[in-house]
Amino acid sequence: MSKLLYIKASPRGTASRSNAVADVYVAALRERLPDLAVDTLDLAQEKLPDFDGDKVAAKIAVITGQTHESRQKTAWDEITAVANRFISADRYLIAVPMWNGGIPYRLKQYIDVIHQPGLLWGLDPQAGYFGLLKNKKAVLALTSGAYGPSMPSPAFGVDHHSTYLRDWLSQAGVTDVEEIRFQPTLLNPDPEGSFETATAVARFLAARD
Incomplete structure (x- = not known):
């Protein structure tokens, strides 16, 4: 059985256009993979642990090969519990609006919690970072109000959106990454047509993924 972790980064619920595009992908993928298990992580509703001083100390202890003290062990157990949900998935679908x-x-808080040494990545003094996740796939459902790949940049925005997510996933070992873009959503002469184009891409990716 294949497991998909569907991460919703927008707090807008049913009004979210990134969720709407991603939902089409999920529906199409379910048709192709009837035994697909979908774990939905709505970050607007999920209670995430703060990445506080104890968690930073626990992270440094792992990097330096030290034993966790009691508070650090508790902090690391919290991190591991959240990260294991991510690690256990075979596929990722991340629905993400562009913010600034x-x-x-x-979503940044979630990444900061789970992106940890010994869980998602390792560090070699000579070679640098290497990902620990293997044979995973990811699809990014990306929306933005003014920015679009064909819009002049930086006048209409700069893409630290897809680039950040791709860099993060790559460092974790996820290099099979596809994108579905509905951009822009506001400064768009034909938003419904662009939405239909995006959903067509979603169905295409689900059919071949």
Whole structure:
């Protein structure tokens, strides 16, 4: 059985256009893979642990090969519990609106919690970072109000959105990454047509993924 972790980064619920595009992908993928298990992680509703001083200390202890003290062990157990949900998935679908050129803060918090040494990545003193995740796939459903790949940049925005997510996934070992773009959503003479184009891409990717 294949497991998809569907991460919703928008707090807009049913009004979210990134969720709407991603939902089409999920529906099409379910048709192709009837035994697909979908784990939906709505970051607007999920209670995420703060990445506080104890968690930073726990992370440094792992990097330096030290034993966790009691508070650090508790902090690391919290991190591991959240990260294991991500690690256990075979596929990722991340629905992400662009906020100020980047990603919503709740998604950044989630990444900061789970992107840890010994869980998602390792570090070699000579070779640098290497990903620990193997044979995973990811699809990014990307929306933005003014920015679009064909719009003049930086006048209409800069893409620290897809680039950040791709860099993060790559460092974790996820290099099979596809994109579905509905951009722009506001400064768009034909938003419904662009939405239909995006959903067509979603169905195409689900059919071949």
